[in-house]
Amino acid sequence: MNALYGLYADAAGAQRAVDSLRSATSELRFDRRQIVIVSGEPHEGYEFTDSEATSTPYRWAVLGAVVGGTAGYLLTTLSQKSYPIHTGGMSLTPVWTNGIIVYEMVMLGAILTTLVVLLIGAGLPNFKGTISDPEVGKGKILVGVMDPPQSSQPELERRLQQAGAWQVRQSTTPRP
Amino acid sequence: MQPTAEQIEQDLLRPLFHSSGKYWFAVAIAASLLLAGVAAFFYQLYNGIGVWGLNSPVFWGFDITNFVFWIGISHAGTLISAILRLTNATWRRPVTRCAEAITVFSVLIGAIIPLCHIGRPWLAFWMIPYPSERHIWPNFRSPLAWDFFAISTYLTGSTTFLYLPTIPDFAAVRDASTGLRKKIYRVLALGWQGTPRQWQRLEVAMHIMAVVIVPVAVSVHTIVSWDFAMTPVPMWHSSIFGPYFVAGAIFSGIAALILAMALLRKFLHLEEYLRPIHFENLGKLLLTMSLLWFYFTFAERLTTWYGNSPPEMAVFWDSIRKNFAPLFWTMVVCNFIIPVPILAIKRLRTITGTAIASATVVVGMWLERFLIVVPSLEHKFLPYSWGTYRPTWVEDTLMASSFGMMALLYLLFSKFVPMISIWEMKVGLQSHGGVPVVLPAESKPVLEGPQ
Numbered sequence: 001m002n003a004l005y006g007l008y009a010d011a012a013g014a015q016r017a018v019d020s021l022r023s024a025t026s027e028l029r030f031d032r033r034q035i036v037i038v039s040g041e042p043h044e045g046y047e048f049t050d051s052e053a054t055s056t057p058y059r060w061a062v063l064g065a066v067v068g069g070t071a072g073y074l075l076t077t078l079s080q081k082s083y084p085i086h087t088g089g090m091s092l093t094p095v096w097t098n099g100i101i102v103y104e105m106v107m108l109g110a111i112l113t114t115l116v117v118l119l120i121g122a123g124l125p126n127f128k129g130t131i132s133d134p135e136v137g138k139g140k141i142l143v144g145v146m147d148p149p150q151s152s153q154p155e156l157e158r159r160l161q162q163a164g165a166w167q168v169r170q171s172t173t174p175r176p
Numbered sequence: 177m178q179p180t181a182e183q184i185e186q187d188l189l190r191p192l193f194h195s196s197g198k199y200w201f202a203v204a205i206a207a208s209l210l211l212a213g214v215a216a217f218f219y220q221l222y223n224g225i226g227v228w229g230l231n232s233p234v235f236w237g238f239d240i241t242n243f244v245f246w247i248g249i250s251h252a253g254t255l256i257s258a259i260l261r262l263t264n265a266t267w268r269r270p271v272t273r274c275a276e277a278i279t280v281f282s283v284l285i286g287a288i289i290p291l292c293h294i295g296r297p298w299l300a301f302w303m304i305p306y307p308s309e310r311h312i313w314p315n316f317r318s319p320l321a322w323d324f325f326a327i328s329t330y331l332t333g334s335t336t337f338l339y340l341p342t343i344p345d346f347a348a349v350r351d352a353s354t355g356l357r358k359k360i361y362r363v364l365a366l367g368w369q370g371t372p373r374q375w376q377r378l379e380v381a382m383h384i385m386a387v388v389i390v391p392v393a394v395s396v397h398t399i400v401s402w403d404f405a406m407t408p409v410p411m412w413h414s415s416i417f418g419p420y421f422v423a424g425a426i427f428s429g430i431a432a433l434i435l436a437m438a439l440l441r442k443f444l445h446l447e448e449y450l451r452p453i454h455f456e457n458l459g460k461l462l463l464t465m466s467l468l469w470f471y472f473t474f475a476e477r478l479t480t481w482y483g484n485s486p487p488e489m490a491v492f493w494d495s496i497r498k499n500f501a502p503l504f505w506t507m508v509v510c511n512f513i514i515p516v517p518i519l520a521i522k523r524l525r526t527i528t529g530t531a532i533a534s535a536t537v538v539v540g541m542w543l544e545r546f547l548i549v550v551p552s553l554e555h556k557f558l559p560y561s562w563g564t565y566r567p568t569w570v571e572d573t574l575m576a577s578s579f580g581m582m583a584l585l586y587l588l589f590s591k592f593v594p595m596i597s598i599w600e601m602k603v604g605l606q607s608h609g610g611v612p613v614v615l616p617a618e619s620k621p622v623l624e625g626p627q
Contacts, residue, residue, distance in 0.1 A: 011606075040181065040348070041602040042375035052376040061384045075305060079313040097317045100399065104325040107392045111333045111385065118340065118381035119366075122374040126367035136370065137351055139181025139602065 003036065003131045004156050005144020006165030011043040014141040017163035018048045021145060024159060028152035030145055036131055038142040060117045061110045068109015072102035131171055140166060179448060184601045188594040189352055191444045195591060198443065206584035213577020216570045217292060225295040227570045234553040234565040238575050239293040240403075244545045245428070246286035246578065247327070247400050248421070252429030253279030254334045255393040256461075258386040267457055269600045270449045273593075274440060275433050276338040281585040282432075283331045285578050290323070292574060319403045326392075326399040333392050337385045340378060343368050344599045397425040404548065410487040411480060411552045420472045424541060427465035427511075431537035434458050436586065438531040440595055449596050452527055459530040462537065463519035470512045473544075490555045499564075500551050503543050510540025 008014040014037065021035050043049050076098040084092055119125070133142050143163075148156055160168045179187065220227050230237050253275035260268035291297040303324045305314050314321045347368040350361035368374065401421035404412040414420075434455060441450040477496075480488045495504045515533035518524045550565050567575075589595075 037372055038370045039372075039375070040185075040344075040370060041599045041606070042379060043372075043606065044379075049372040049376065052373045054376065054380070057377065057380045057384060061388070076316045079305060080316065083313050085315070094317060097322075100322045100395075101316050101325050103395060104322075104329045104392075107388055107395075108329045108332060110388045111329070111336055111392075114381050114384045114388070115336050115340075118377050121377040122368075124343075124366040124368065124374075126369070127362070128367070130367065130369045132351065132369065134351065137182075137185050137348055139605075 003171045006160030007140040013164035017143040064113025065110040069106040072105025209580020216573035238571040243289040248425035250282040251425035252433040261386045279334045330396045428541035431534035434534040507543040510536040
């Protein structure tokens, strides 16, 4: 794996680099998906981050809650009907007490779904080699291109530098 | 002076790579307490729970007191952290992980105690609903079955709530370490890279979790209160018990959090991060909860006194004038008389002041749990069945070991996980000088391609 990337001291510089790289994809013969951005913290308010925003996990959480609640309802009512006990004339499937189990199962469904949706959405776990730099931990933002065409590298480097890169580096080995 | 991103990472990773002799001494003491508890547990397992001081009519003693106490302490973290996240309180950043860790460990300890209490813990799986050859199911009408579901959900939720924002910090430890440590953290970080997509998904997930975990936390302690309130025992059968328990839980939780933060600040040298403002803000919350606790306690006692029902009055007078009076008035002093002036006077609301107030609240809230459980059971409706309860050395040891276990888990956690979220502290740097710059979605590139 080969990558050419710039390290930026602030998100505004990173945004300029991302915009510059995106505008040059056809000219420099690389795909938009080859652009990589890595940071040690989220940067809200910038297009390169906000373009990834989605409300899908909320919908999945609601679905998980519905599934959990349904499972709780079936668990309580079906088992109470299958194994009936003497209730002294009171309801065999009491809504008040079963409601507590259903409530907890609703919450459990939402929690587990949120966890799964996060892992899938964020592409985790992923133990394949990925690009990073020790400077990212020190607050820099990495913006670069994975496996860029050899012929495009000088122009890529120029663009990364002109966007305000603190340094432009090349990586030839994946992070272990 | 505001620390840089590099300084933040160095400061917060330091405790993971360097530990003092004091740290290992504290670990040794906590581990000794835990081992003593394990020995007492096996002694009890071999001889049966007759080695406890429980006898008719008091079948709940120290064990259930500790169970309620630890479940209450668990409200420190997840609830406080979730509310602070939802309200976007920026001062929360150094506080949340300390709080969330308290939650996970105290729920875990709270969940272990009923296993000791049932006497034959190897049959605990009977609580799990599955079609067995016994053809019986858990009775979903029983508050004990509700406990099982509520605590399982809460433990799952609070563990997830702790783990998710820790993933980027595991990645930071991975990148800063070598050898076996690097391999371990590589697995824990799940291959986290820090792409915008990952950050967005994490923030959304944390928002959903914060929304979900608040009602779960409230339900857990309400259900614990229903273990009592659903029973026709004097001074238990009360509709106020749900909110009373939740308020008490948040009260004791905040106190435990302040204590833990004060200790972490001192021993991990986190003075730059856990600042007086954090203790002052939490101190104000603790003051509010102290007043609320007094209001609930007064309302509960006043209603009982005004009703003048003989069985309830027997418990009432036993608590405040007779056998349990020393414990009752100690509780009032610890939960109200001492903390309120300390926390109300700004000059006293210092780190030391809030830590002292919190220490008394933790003691007072343990006494409150004991005074809910035992006096009522000693004085049930029929006077011929009245009895007394004295804990034995086995119960004392198990209680001490629960504190030892909490201390040990917390100490070990602080050795393996940064106690303050590194990435959230870095986010704080961005907004320190103002709101981040917002660029338009289709901002014009600075560079133009070759003409």
